[in-house]
Amino acid sequence: MANADMFHIRTEEAPVMPAPVSTTGVIGWMRQNLFSSIPNTILTIIGILIAYSIIEPFIKFAFVDAIWTGTDRKACLPAEAGGYVGACWAYVEAYFPQFIYGRYPVEEIYRVNIVYAMFVVLLVPLAMPSAPFKAINAVLFLFVFPIVAYFLLTGLVFGDTVILPIVETPVWGGLLVTLVIAVTGIVASLPLGILLALGRRSKMPIVKLVSVIFIEFWRGVPLITVLFMSSVMLPLFLPEGVVFDKLLRVLIGVTLFSAAYMAEVVRGGLQAIPKGQYEGAMALGLRFWQMMGLIILPQALKLVIPGIVNTFIGLFKDTTLVLIVGMYDLLGQIQSSFSDPTWSTPTQSHSGYLFAAMVFWCFCFGMSRYSIFMEKKLHTGHKR
Incomplete structure (x- = not known):
């Protein structure tokens, strides 16, 4: 024992x-x-x-090895710096106003700054899930802000009274044009893409056929071709005397192009919803738009957040293609500055493209991180 x-x-x-x-x-x-x-x-x-x-x-x-200060190209020449030199940030600083505003009149730049400030002030609380007064904020951002921004940027005249001097869109440029095209395309393409996705899944033959033709047409045409058609060919088919602003034509082309891709992303989310969700909604006596707005679309859009944001990021980067139709966005404004002999150095182009890459990366990375944040907040059992 x-x-x-x-x-x-x-x-x-x-x-x-x-x-x-x-x-x-x-x-x-x-x-x-x-x-x-x-x-x-x-x-x-x-x-x-x-x-x-x-x-x-x-x-x-x-x-x-970067050069941070200087008044002209001499500061960034290898001979003046004892051999090798890095990025010429002095050149970027000198051209910074043009990179941000283009050729917008200097005395009217405050109007652009007001638009930038309004955009940030309205967007930040709208992106915060817990921010109060969400409905009012959304109305201000989606409906009031575009109207106010339009008159601030283009000008406002009542009869013979000039409240804000007219600024033609051809003098716009830089980050201003990039953001105008990107934000307009993003805001307009999402609801249009949702309607096209619903139309493609519709049981009405005419609606489904029109949606399929629209989506497949725009997906089968390169964006460069769309921009050329909207800028060069479209005026040839308009009646004599009818003129559309070039920026407006580009906005319409980019929006329709992006909406076709957005429609396929949303359609993937709609197909991922179990059939029982549709049957349950119909059993409750909900009409089609009630069923989609209250039951189906909230779940479908939540599932395809990565695809939606990916389309937004692609659209934001594709804004650089407007240079081929004579519009100087951020990248176009940088390229146009290379012709200035005052800052002509071996590192001028490298510095300009590096600045553009950093700006685009900041915006795209911000959208990507926000997408991840929303996925984690809304996964509600879908996380894998």
């Missing part, structure tokens, strides 16, 4: 011991994701070497 002294019966709970350092924190994450096996370790080392070979010269060019 075993001796009772050989056994120990604990009378109180054992103290909680911390997890091993090798399984928690940064070290634990690295061991689990980067060095979990020999192949992963080899791939991690190769990836680090590749990243270093790219990041190190980028940091050296963009920051370490």
Whole structure:
């Protein structure tokens, strides 16, 4: 029979011991994701070497050896800096107003700044799920802001009284044109894409046929062709004396083009909804638009948030194509500055394109992160 002294019966709970350092924190994450096996370790080392070979010269060019101040090209010439020079940020600073406003009259730039400020003030609370007065904010952003921005940017005249001087759209440029095209295309293409997706799934043959033809036509035509048609060919088919502003034609073309792709993204979400949701909504006696607005579309749009934001990002980057029809967006304004001999240096184009890349990356990365935030907030059981 075993001796009772050989056994120990604990009378109180054992103290909680911390997890091993090798399984928690940064070290634990690295061991689990980067060095979990020999192949992963080899791939991690190769990836680090590749990243270093790219990041190190980028940091050296963009920051370490960059020229930050100067009045002309002499500051950014290799001979004046003792050999190698990096990015010429002095040139970017000198042209910064043109990159942001284009050739908008200097004395009227305050109007553009007011539009920028209104856009941010209305968009930020609209993007915050917990912000109060959501309905009022949405009405102001979607209906009031476009009207106010239109008159601020183009001008306002009552009879012979000039309240705001007229500024023609051909002198617009830079980030102003980029944001006008991108925001208009994004805001207008989403509801139009939803209607086209519903039309393509409709049981009415005429509606379905028109929707299919519209979607397949615009998806089968490159955006460059759309811009050429809207800018060059469309005026040839208009009655004599009828003239559409070039910016308006581009906005319509970009919106219709983006709406076709948006329709297919939304249609994918509609097809992912189980049939029981449709049957349950009909069993409640809901009409078609009630069923779509209250039951189906909220679920479908939630499922395809990544696809919707991906379309928005693609549209934002595609705004650079308007240069081919003579409109100077941010990238076009940067390219036009290369002809100025005052800042002609070996690094001028590199600096300009780097600035454009940083601006586009900031906007696209912001949309991407917001998409991830909304996915996590609205997954409600769909997370995998």
